[in-house]
Amino acid sequence: MRILVIEDHADILANISEYFTLKGCGVTGALDGVTGLHLAMTGNFDAIILDVMLPGMDGNRVCHKLRSVSRQNTPILMLTARDELEDRLTGFSVGADDYIIKPFALSELFARVETVSRRSTGVRKNVLQVHDLTFDLDSLEVKRAGKLLKLNPTTLVLLELLMRKSPAIVKRREFELALWGQETHDSDSLRTGIYMLRRTIDKTFDVPLLHTVHSMGYKLQGPSGGEVSIERH
Incomplete structure (x- = not known):
């Protein structure tokens, strides 16, 4: 909840x-x-x-x-x-x-x-939210600050995993399992997906949500302030 x-x-x-x-x-x-x-x-x-x-x-x-x-x-x-x-x-x-x-x-x-x-x-709708970013899991609509964003199937998978675990770190292996199961893929494929996701959800907005945690993975987290924490439901 x-x-x-x-x-x-x-x-x-x-x-x-x-x-x-x-x-x-x-x-x-x-x-x-x-x-x-x-x-x-x-x-x-x-x-x-x-x-x-x-x-x-x-x-x-x-x-x-x-x-x-x-x-x-x-x-x-x-x-x-x-x-x-x-x-x-x-x-x-x-x-x-x-x-x-x-x-x-x-x-x-x-x-x-x-x-x-x-x-x-x-x-109630089945909606994930972090800060002003929402992901309707039923319609697959992603919005930030009310603006509809276009994501491809790969970035939708990455975003759902990040939002469900926010503000915790998602490790690279978790992304790989979500995208490809046990199949092996080169690291450039994941980096490309993260790059495309960041460009879509962060590039035109003042507050970055997608953060790189070096040598570990990535996390989705809103700014600190009046909110105690922001997580999935």
């Missing part, structure tokens, strides 16, 4: 991110409502964990804008420190799918996120 966590307490955000990452999720984090709203509207997530009390824009407003403006149906689980019925009803009225009261057990939070995510799987 790919999860967006919008939480202004850095320690809580870090704890959620660490736990969900250990569970095999890709986690993106935001410390304020405005940043969280932007990430939610431009990214592709299986679920959003949204704190109610946020700087810049509170969680209820973020949820309302996602539902009423961008028409998103991504499951939203809201966090609150206030155990009042009126607060919970407000959250549900703006489009929240579930509510959990602070303090909470990380295991319960994960179970609830899994539950709301399963409910929506019928309308």
Whole structure:
């Protein structure tokens, strides 16, 4: 699963991110409502964990804008420190799918996120995303910053492997097995494929995503900053 966590307490955000990452999720984090709203509207997530009390824009407003403006149906689980019925009803009225009261057990939070995510799987797309690069595995459409990119079958295989393992390093042998199985090919074939992929996804954009790790392989990774990490789902 790919999860967006919008939480202004850095320690809580870090704890959620660490736990969900250990569970095999890709986690993106935001410390304020405005940043969280932007990430939610431009990214592709299986679920959003949204704190109610946020700087810049509170969680209820973020949820309302996602539902009423961008028409998103991504499951939203809201966090609150206030155990009042009126607060919970407000959250549900703006489009929240579930509510959990602070303090909470990380295991319960994960179970609830899994539950709301399963409910929506019928309308979710099979899409990988790293930073502003998306790969729809059903249609084989690759976009960066909304721009449709053209990739050949070889570069599509390379990109899928890189995105699934992002931000981890993919070793040359892994690429070779994905492309040719046990058959042997000269190293120039792989270098050519990587060159073509880099030219397509990075050349006309300001932020490079495809990085060479000398003597090891390659990795796909977005810039660091407000996001805790960016991985596949």
